[in-house]
Amino acid sequence: MTARLIFTFSACAALLLAVLAGVAIGETQIEPGVVLQVLANKLWGAGHVLDPIDEGIVWNYRLTRALVAAACGAGLATCGVVLQSLLRNPLADPYLLGISAGASTGAVLVAVLGLGAGAISLSAGAFVGAISAFALVLLLARASGPTGASAQIILAGIAGSQLFNAITAFLITKSASSEQARGIMFWLLGNLSGVRWPSVWLAVPVTLAGLAVCLWHRRALDAFTFGADSAASLGIPVRRVQLLLIGCAALVTAVMVSIVGSIGFVGLVIPHAVRLLAGTGHGRLLPASALGGALFLIAADILSRTLIKGQVIPVGVVTALVGAPVFALILVGRRHTR
Amino acid sequence: MLLHRVVTLVASLTLPALAQAAQTQYPLTLDNCASPLTFQHAPKSAVSIGQAGTEMLYALGLGGKLVGTSLWFNDLPAQYKAQNSKVERLADNDPSFESVIGKRPELVTVQFEWMVGPQGMVGTREQFHELKVPTYLMPSDCEGKDNLTGADGTRMQPFRVDSVYKSISQLAEIFDVQPRGEQLNNQLKSSLEKSIASLKGKDLSRTSALFWFSSADMDIDPYVAGRKGIPDFMLNTLGVRNVVQSDEEWPTVGWETLAKANPTFLVIARMDRRRFPADDVEKKLEFLRTDPVTRNMDAVKNNRIIMLDAHAMQASLRMFDGLETLASAINSHDLPK
Numbered sequence: 001m002t003a004r005l006i007f008t009f010s011a012c013a014a015l016l017l018a019v020l021a022g023v024a025i026g027e028t029q030i031e032p033g034v035v036l037q038v039l040a041n042k043l044w045g046a047g048h049v050l051d052p053i054d055e056g057i058v059w060n061y062r063l064t065r066a067l068v069a070a071a072c073g074a075g076l077a078t079c080g081v082v083l084q085s086l087l088r089n090p091l092a093d094p095y096l097l098g099i100s101a102g103a104s105t106g107a108v109l110v111a112v113l114g115l116g117a118g119a120i121s122l123s124a125g126a127f128v129g130a131i132s133a134f135a136l137v138l139l140l141a142r143a144s145g146p147t148g149a150s151a152q153i154i155l156a157g158i159a160g161s162q163l164f165n166a167i168t169a170f171l172i173t174k175s176a177s178s179e180q181a182r183g184i185m186f187w188l189l190g191n192l193s194g195v196r197w198p199s200v201w202l203a204v205p206v207t208l209a210g211l212a213v214c215l216w217h218r219r220a221l222d223a224f225t226f227g228a229d230s231a232a233s234l235g236i237p238v239r240r241v242q243l244l245l246i247g248c249a250a251l252v253t254a255v256m257v258s259i260v261g262s263i264g265f266v267g268l269v270i271p272h273a274v275r276l277l278a279g280t281g282h283g284r285l286l287p288a289s290a291l292g293g294a295l296f297l298i299a300a301d302i303l304s305r306t307l308i309k310g311q312v313i314p315v316g317v318v319t320a321l322v323g324a325p326v327f328a329l330i331l332v333g334r335r336h337t338r
Numbered sequence: 339m340l341l342h343r344v345v346t347l348v349a350s351l352t353l354p355a356l357a358q359a360a361q362t363q364y365p366l367t368l369d370n371c372a373s374p375l376t377f378q379h380a381p382k383s384a385v386s387i388g389q390a391g392t393e394m395l396y397a398l399g400l401g402g403k404l405v406g407t408s409l410w411f412n413d414l415p416a417q418y419k420a421q422n423s424k425v426e427r428l429a430d431n432d433p434s435f436e437s438v439i440g441k442r443p444e445l446v447t448v449q450f451e452w453m454v455g456p457q458g459m460v461g462t463r464e465q466f467h468e469l470k471v472p473t474y475l476m477p478s479d480c481e482g483k484d485n486l487t488g489a490d491g492t493r494m495q496p497f498r499v500d501s502v503y504k505s506i507s508q509l510a511e512i513f514d515v516q517p518r519g520e521q522l523n524n525q526l527k528s529s530l531e532k533s534i535a536s537l538k539g540k541d542l543s544r545t546s547a548l549f550w551f552s553s554a555d556m557d558i559d560p561y562v563a564g565r566k567g568i569p570d571f572m573l574n575t576l577g578v579r580n581v582v583q584s585d586e587e588w589p590t591v592g593w594e595t596l597a598k599a600n601p602t603f604l605v606i607a608r609m610d611r612r613r614f615p616a617d618d619v620e621k622k623l624e625f626l627r628t629d630p631v632t633r634n635m636d637a638v639k640n641n642r643i644i645m646l647d648a649h650a651m652q653a654s655l656r657m658f659d660g661l662e663t664l665a666s667a668i669n670s671h672d673l674p675k
Contacts, residue, residue: 028598056631057594111554111613121615122555184554193592194558305592312559312592 077293102133190316388449
């Protein structure tokens with residue numbers, strides 16, 4: 001019990017520190033004292049007299065960015081854990097189910113073909129695309145074989161992703177100008193610059209709800225680690241739990257993709273890294289991965305804003321730049337521990 | 339605007355007096371963006387890709403030669419509408435290669451290398467030249483500019499207004515209407531001088547500006563004018579500082595950086611395109627006035643927001659009207675000391 005308390009306490013402290021760092025560091029220089037005064041003004045009505053632009057940047061741009069980065073990182077890492085366990089595949093990640101491919105097709109339909117004539121945002125298009133792709137993958141998996149076979153879901157996901165990626169590539173080569181292509185690329189590679197408070201109110205509850213659902217099924221997830229058959233022998237309603245958890249992961253991922261684009265590697269690498277530290281029991285693995293994902297994405301976002309002065313690198317590029325070598329290290333490390 | 343018509347009229351009246359403007363000797367060979375062009379006679383027909391070329395041909399009185407137009411940004415000025423009504427619009431945006439070739443033009447004028455060039459949306463210049471269709475690329479988009487770096491190209495050297503004069507003289511030479519070309523250039527030069535002169539005596543040392551073209555999504559980092567492109571030239575010409583530091587033609591820069599830079603003026607683009615919500619100038623205004631950060635910018639609070647046609651932010655005849663609009667807007671405001 002005390003171990004859990006210590007974990008909860010240090011998790012909250014680490015998260016708070018990371019968010020503070022995200023608020024204090026940005027594209028431009030704002031004194032740490034001013035940053036704290038802004039927070040005091042907004043949280044306790046301290047009444048410091050400040051430049052309204054500084055105040056707006058800290059409260060409306062940076063804080064929302066940090067919070068959404070945290071929610072997004074936590075959500076993606078949680079989805080990664082769930083999918084890797086359910087499908088018993090170490091390479092499973094939240095985008096396996098065709099979600100990012102579908103999101104890009106949806107975004108391209110809006111931006112290139114002008115679907116909605118400027119009234120529908122890229123985000124809305126991406127969300128619809130993501131959910132459609134996931135539905136197609138699910139139908140394909142169901143039509144292709146016995147339910148519950150993880151290979152079927154993975155193969156259906158690959159087919160769905162390839163199909164939607166091909167549609168995206170076709171649309172872009174056929175009718176996108178360089179500016180459109182850039183707009184979409186910029187957005188698809190993961191971008192937190194359009195984040196404001198409404199995104200926070202969407203991302204944070206969705207992540208928390210997703211995490212809660214997964215934690216509720218932690219014992220079932222433990223059982224799935226040994227395969228669907230052993231889970232069934234333990235009395236777990238395999239089909240129902242699988243559908244519920246995969247649907248939950250898909251929904252969380254689709255919401256995140258529609259807010260910030262498809263940020264890669266968080267959902268793949270964080271679960272592996274955390275497994276090395278926290279073990280494979282889902283009661284610990286899930287919250288620890290959520291925390292790891294949150295911290296990682298806040299840090300990646302800070303880097304993306306500060307690496308090149310006056311220019312923001314897509315956060316997806318940063319996560320992959322950091323994520324790929326880390327993943328390689330984990331693979332090598334695993335060989336040595338075996 | 340009226341000036342154009344007067345000039346054309348004057349040009350036709352005073353033609354003999356301008357006899358020193360040479361007649362074109364064919365065959366004519368000229369170097370255009372590292373590609374030699376040879377004309378045995380004045381082209382009998384032309385297709386334009388890009389509104390800049392379209393308007394230049396109209397201003398030179400060559401509307402009768404134009405058999406197809408494409409890549410439009412804004413409505414056409416009234417004085418060209420009569421000429422334009424007889425010309426087919428092949429496409430609002432980029433035309434297909436075959437729709438251009440199908441017109442059997444003896445010249446294709448090209449505003450941007452991303453339309454016809456190494457990575458051209460319509461085709462490469464070689465594709466056209468193989469079919470014996472010469473392409474005239476606007477020098478403003480190739481001189482001192484690397485179109486293979488950065489999404490809209492990167493300028494190695496700042497844009498020079500001479501490249502616009504050059505395209506007019508060369509088009510006039512190709513079509514053997516050199517006196518008209520000279521006349522048009524003189525008029526543009528005096529328009530430029532007038533805009534500069536109208537701000538004479540103003541202390542602009544603390545005046546800055548930002549050009550916002552559009553954004554891929556409403557709240558996302560916007561496309562703004564970089565340091566060496568046409569909007570930057572316009573600001574420099576008038577003595578105003580551009581707050582953006584990038585050398586890319588249209589870089590994306592975060593609102594945090596832009597709000598902190600707090601420019602005196604915001605120039606927002608008006609365009610017919612509706613690809614992104616922010617293409618609409620009203621949506622841009624709404625964002626600026628409601629976003630919790632941008633609504634506190636000096637330019638927004640003091641309503642120093644200037645609307646300008648997107649086409650006036652390009653190397654075009656309309657750029658000179660844009661300069662006039664900017665100068666008079668700057669004149670009508672109290673400036674920071």
